[in-house]
Amino acid sequence: MSSLPLQKKLYPLLRPFGAGYSAVMRVRRNAFESGRRPAYECGVPCVSVGNIGWGGSGKTPVAEWLLRWAAQNGLHAVVLTRGYKAKPPCLPYQVMPDSPPQEAGDEPLMLARNCPQASIVVDPIRTRAAEWAMNNLSPDLFVLDDGFQHLAVRRDVDLVLLKQDDLGAEWGRVIPSGSWREGAEALSRADAFCIKASADEFSRMRGSLGQRLGQYDVPVFGFSLRPCGLRLVAQAGGHVEPDTASDLDGQPYVLFSGVGEPAQVARTAELFFGYAPAVHHAFADHHSYTDADIRRMATEGMPLVCTPKDAVKLAGRYDVPVWTFALETVFHSVWSRDGGQRNDGYGAGGASGEGIAIAESFDISESGSRKTYPEDLHDGQHTVADAAMHSDCSVFAKWWQSRWEAIAGQGRR
Numbered sequence: 001m002s003s004l005p006l007q008k009k010l011y012p013l014l015r016p017f018g019a020g021y022s023a024v025m026r027v028r029r030n031a032f033e034s035g036r037r038p039a040y041e042c043g044v045p046c047v048s049v050g051n052i053g054w055g056g057s058g059k060t061p062v063a064e065w066l067l068r069w070a071a072q073n074g075l076h077a078v079v080l081t082r083g084y085k086a087k088p089p090c091l092p093y094q095v096m097p098d099s100p101p102q103e104a105g106d107e108p109l110m111l112a113r114n115c116p117q118a119s120i121v122v123d124p125i126r127t128r129a130a131e132w133a134m135n136n137l138s139p140d141l142f143v144l145d146d147g148f149q150h151l152a153v154r155r156d157v158d159l160v161l162l163k164q165d166d167l168g169a170e171w172g173r174v175i176p177s178g179s180w181r182e183g184a185e186a187l188s189r190a191d192a193f194c195i196k197a198s199a200d201e202f203s204r205m206r207g208s209l210g211q212r213l214g215q216y217d218v219p220v221f222g223f224s225l226r227p228c229g230l231r232l233v234a235q236a237g238g239h240v241e242p243d244t245a246s247d248l249d250g251q252p253y254v255l256f257s258g259v260g261e262p263a264q265v266a267r268t269a270e271l272f273f274g275y276a277p278a279v280h281h282a283f284a285d286h287h288s289y290t291d292a293d294i295r296r297m298a299t300e301g302m303p304l305v306c307t308p309k310d311a312v313k314l315a316g317r318y319d320v321p322v323w324t325f326a327l328e329t330v331f332h333s334v335w336s337r338d339g340g341q342r343n344d345g346y347g348a349g350g351a352s353g354e355g356i357a358i359a360e361s362f363d364i365s366e367s368g369s370r371k372t373y374p375e376d377l378h379d380g381q382h383t384v385a386d387a388a389m390h391s392d393c394s395v396f397a398k399w400w401q402s403r404w405e406a407i408a409g410q411g412r413r
Helices: 005-009 011-034 059-072 106-114 126-136 184-189 199-204 206-216 262-273 291-298 395-408
Strands: 046-051 077-081 093-095 119-122 141-145 157-162 192-196 220-234 254-257 279-282 304-306 322-336 355-364 370-372
Touching: 005 011, 011 184, 046 059, 059 077, 059 106, 059 141, 059 157, 059 220, 059 322, 059 395, 077 106, 077 126, 093 106, 106 119, 119 126, 126 141, 157 184, 184 206, 199 220, 199 322, 206 322, 220 262, 220 395, 254 262, 262 279, 262 322, 291 304, 322 395
Parallel strands: 046 141, 046 157, 077 119, 077 141, 157 192, 192 220, 254 279, 254 304, 304 322
Antiparallel strands: 093 119, 220 322, 322 355, 355 370
16 A cells, blocks of 8 residues: 555655654664664574565565475474454464454464464564564574564564555655655665566566665565465355356456455456456455445345455355455566676576566465466567566575575574
8 A cells, every 4th residue: 555645645745754754763773773772583584574665565475475485395484473453362372273363363364374384473572472482383484574664573584575656656755754664775674675566567667676776786576466266265155166266257246355455456356357346345454344244245146256365354154155366476577786697696597787587487376386387488688678588497486595595504593
């Protein structure tokens, strides 16, 4: 979610206040970096998945990718999350796949159900949660959810997620003048950037990537959420539907979502089905659904479709079936200032100059299996808008594997 309409309208008046807020955050950041304020040392590798602004950047899918990677490599990952809108009976609170949504929060519950090999711990005081997890869960890796500004926990890797708007008009607009939580200088802490965009959108961003992010000299990865089918959330009363489906056989459908970027959900649905929803009900982010909400939408007489984040909060039988997307997180591209010739182990190929590599994509799907998509048609020598385009296998996975080997090799694992 980018700036609210009122923020955009009042930006000239709010800009000085944003500069003041940015200065306060800079003082706070300097206190942690100088050691005047202590940061908790986890004792095992810790990666933060966070953003510079609020909502809609894809933190949860990237965190889930890391959890699946950990499980496939025999590692026990523990997520430390504040659990936005969660109301746990105690703190820290370990989320189980059958935890009540109101106690766990939607995103922690989704992670617990999709990644049963990992542990999900809710506590707004992440230092307390980390200490509890070290004593009770024997983690090999901590994933600090929404952790970019949570400097009280020391991390080994900062993955910073950006929205496409962040590179445009939203750049540097700090609360209350915009959606950013810190000024642009804070981005120097990033070890890598991740931007949720299609491969084509990412390629068209080359100019802004160089202008905005080139100064930080770290890789920028493009990723997208790819629906690979449908999963049944709730049966229609009096009917028996299969648990999974490839599509809706051309039926009209009602889409509903309670996420930070509802327009992205609508685009994803239209691309998947090949046609737009008959109706899209966009609720507030993290909306708590009632039976009345679902039954009201069911009166429209069409199948209901929602995101996995919405699906974990639904239960019961309705007059129409309720489906959700089975999603794959696909890292498809990488941009670097030097076109991929780097010394940090992710080496994207043989081009020089600023470049975008369209990778042979690697994803970890909801089934936990690895899947490789066909190579891009470019052979590494062609150019598009002066950007080097070349194929590379599993570029984000290779980069992350190299970082993991470096931090795990420090003897803290």
